[in-house]
Amino acid sequence: MHGMVDRALQMTVVLAGVLFVQACAAAEDTQQPLAALAVSLAQPGVEAGAPIEFSYRVTRVPGAALSDDHWVFVHLVDDAGMLLWTDDHRPPVPPSRWGAEPTTYRRTMFVPRTASTGRIQVEAGLYVPPDGPRVRLTGTEKGDRSYAVAAFDVRPASNGVFVAFGEGWHGAERAPQEPLRDWRWSAGEGHLSFRHPGRDAVLWLEIDQPVAAVGPQRLEVRDGAALLATVAITPGARQVVRVALPGGLAAGSMVALDLTVQPTFVPAAVPALRSQDARELGVRVFNVYVGSVAAGPATAPSSP
């Protein structure tokens, strides 16, 4: 019964979508391109669950009107054109200040560890969120002012260094609208452990804390008594943090890190949230990865 209703709904939506696309395709895009957007990747491929760095290069056609409300949308699609995940963001340099000379910035994105392996196409463009108009750009348009800007391969995760969430973490969660993105809340002090890869290694963390009422927080990453990093966390900003790991350890020796967040909060005690959630929460960790230093630097903060 479920299946039949859902299939009927899906078919209706697909049919409507096809008709809509046909109708749109029939109308010619007469607007002149206002800007150009190019993306280059640090690596031609990456394993699922790992970070990958994108270098963005943007220029504005002289005299073109671009407001600071414009964001860059980044859609990761498979060969069949199915949208897998996104990395939409507000560009660090406002579009009104872009010129004919290229403006560049770098941004690190995590490939979801549950992503399908294979070729991934990167399609990007400019739009006004949440659903505002898109801007015509120069380049190869894939339809609806979405432009093919790069491609890379996703390999299966090797699990060479598996990071275990020890004590101090709540269960994994995800939002239904983003099935490939999940997270775990820390409970104030969370423990991570993994097998040291035996070379100069870096821990990447993708974290945020979305509740404005909590205010700024501080995250400390420690290896025993040694403080490895201190990170300032601004509510609402998702960021990729890179922490150099202590060297000189033999391959296979276990590393145990403590991630301590101050202050923590209880959603039920934050009136603005109207929540009954009585858990003590620190930060949300979306992705954690241990890799070699050679994988390249991460930019911070990397989110809207």
Next chain:
Amino acid sequence: MRRLIPGLALAAVCAAVLVIAARFGSFVAGGSDSYCYVHQAERWASGRLLVPEPLALAAPWPDAPLTFAPAGHRPSPTIPGAIIPICASGLSILMAPFLAVGGPTGMFLVIPLCGAALVAGTYLLGRRLSTGVGLAAAVVTAASPIVLYQVIQPMSDVPAAAFWVLALAAATSGDRRGPLLAGVCAGLAILIRPNLLPLGFVCGVYLLARPDRSWSGRGRDAAVYAAACAVACAAVLAIQQHFYGAPLASGYGGLGEIFAAENVMPNASRYLTWLVQSQTPLVVLALAAPFALPRGFAGVCLAFCAVTLAAYLPYLVFEDWSYVRFLLPGIPVLIVLMLGTLAAAARRAGARWEPAALAVASAVLVVVGVRAAEARQVFQLGSLESVFARSGDVVASRLPGNAIVLTSRYSGSVRYYGGRRTIVWDTLDPAWLDRALAFTRDRGFEPYFLLDSSEEETFRQRFAGSVFARLDWPPLVEIAPQVRVYRPADRERYLRGDAQPTEYVR
């Protein structure tokens, strides 16, 4: 045609309940209660109620049979190595013929059908006052957040409520066959929820005391009703003797373990708050029923609601609103009284005001009820519960036939969907994890852990003395995002440097 309209309207409301249950129903044997009912239905359909598990008898650790009892079950006190249900048997008995005829889907249909019966029973009860009250009460009951919440899960709350409301409707009908119908319905309700037996006395006393019958008529009605109830009571006693070793024992433990006088006040506060929150403050109008409605009818209905509440006041204290489900037999009755009182008040202003008042009140209550259900994630429940079935399916398709799974929350679904033996880790002695793994291997099994991410910390703490409790090697499968399947044998290979890919299942 006009005479057909109420019937058609009622059929539409019942159909709406069936469609909602079919569309949003979880149809999953996942949690403790749902697996208990579903597994027992299989046992009743098979005719083999108590099946010993040889491994439970051979395992050397303390309380071994307890670790082989999955969610919703515990070891049998009479047959060594067998498991017995914690839940009462009525719903499983009801499901068994549906299972035999329609398979698992047929079995799960019992709950939506009972949901439709609950709505129909509410209509019949409300019709004692007027057709309008009956229809309005049926609509409002169908949109009640707790009815919507329970009609989409394989649990006994809706079936018990349906048969109790039908019993009360039949007892108050005045029809010649009413007492017999009331007795049969009450008997089924007692089989499903034996602790609500006192509700049977409410209906019985009403039949014995109703003023519109002669003394001999009352005696005959009450005797017919009591005889039908007695059959069910005898069946309950026999089942409890068979399962628990004593006719008055239950799967939930001794009376002293689950009932306490100090629970009365906290429960009274919680249930009344949840009742008003889920049914709106208008429900208080029901208390005015003795002043606005026929005294006998209002009296038996209020007594019915009061006894339902009283049955759970000394019971364990819970914190979640959904436990207002315990009051489900009384909630449709309260709705009838509430709308009946409103209709009577409107009638005093003029007969034409009654339908208008009922239409407005029921429309408002439907909107409020559905919104409250949405806010409580009722319509997401099926999707949330699907992880139980997906986890069991992964066990069935990815693990070898000789797998034995150490799990807790998913012990029911691993057995039901995965078809593998389970050991419930949170009943395993903390010092015995390594030896339990060795024992299962010696017996030709390959042990696996299946854990929810929210269970991992407790697992680590419980078995802190075992390296396997560190869960520091890649899982074999992750059922995204929260369930992981680990193969303990992989740990050594991973630490040696071998690649251990994880399969992700969405």
